[in-house]
Amino acid sequence: MTAIEENLSSIQIDDDDPAFLLDRQEDNVSTFVAATNGLSAAQAPPWLRTPLITARSFIDDVIYRLEPPLAGGRFGHIMLVPNNHQQHTAAAATLITLQHDEFLQDAMRLALLTLPVVKNVVRYFAFTAHLADSRVQKVRLNNLPPSPRNGRPMRQLFI
Numbered sequence: 001m002t003a004i005e006e007n008l009s010s011i012q013i014d015d016d017d018p019a020f021l022l023d024r025q026e027d028n029v030s031t032f033v034a035a036t037n038g039l040s041a042a043q044a045p046p047w048l049r050t051p052l053i054t055a056r057s058f059i060d061d062v063i064y065r066l067e068p069p070l071a072g073g074r075f076g077h078i079m080l081v082p083n084n085h086q087q088h089t090a091a092a093a094t095l096i097t098l099q100h101d102e103f104l105q106d107a108m109r110l111a112l113l114t115l116p117v118v119k120n121v122v123r124y125f126a127f128t129a130h131l132a133d134s135r136v137q138k139v140r141l142n143n144l145p146p147s148p149r150n151g152r153p154m155r156q157l158f159i
Contacts, residue, residue, distance in 0.1 A: 002136065005136050009134060011134075013134050014133070015132045016085070018085075018130045018131060019083065019131040019132075020066075020083055020087075020091045020129075020130055021078060021128065021129040021130065021131060021139060022062075022063070022078055022127075022128055022158075023126060023128075023129065024059060024078075024125065024126040025123065025124060025125065025127070027115075028115060028123045028124060028125055029059070031111045031114055031123075032058075032107055032157075033053050033055050033058055035107040035108070035110035035111040035114075036053045036058070036103070036104075037052060037053055038110060039103060039106055043102070043103045043106075044103050045101045045104070047061060047064075047065055049061055062098065066091050088130060092142060095144065095158040096158070099154065099155075099156060099157040099158055100149055104157060105149070105154065108125075108157055112155065124158065124159050125158060126157070126159075127159055128141070128158050128159065129141050129142055142159075143159060144156070144158055
């Protein structure tokens with residue numbers, strides 16, 4: 001039994017109380033963090049711990065932005081549970097808002113220069129998903145929509 005499955009067995013997850021998951025892409029996170037550290041810390045958003053950002057500190061900072069009352073609770077760096085629909089929607093909206101930050105967009109632009117595009121698939125920092133069943137096999141991607149930024153497509157960190 002995985003740690004996620006063990007945690008899911010101890011809480012109620014259903015259509016009214018879905019889990020919100022972040023599946024970070026380790027190589028992409030490392031490349032993104034290296035890019036953030038190449039930028040001026042003075043330009044970083046106030047919620048981001050600087051000057052030296054690590055993969056762990058960045059993930060912690062993102063998850064911290066999603067914690068209660070915004071989301072139901074936290075299980076490590078991967079899941080916020082359980083959530084009512086309003087919390088689930090707020091978590092997705094917060095991630096969309098975070099990725100609009102100029103500093104994060106600059107870091108993503110730099111990271112994308114070194115991340116390979118495989119089969120025409122652009123790399124992301126993390127996939128988001130929801131789960132309305134205690135069986136982790138039932139996870140469904142959220143597919144957060146890309147939103148325009150200043151009339152141009154935005155580089156998505158979270159999908």
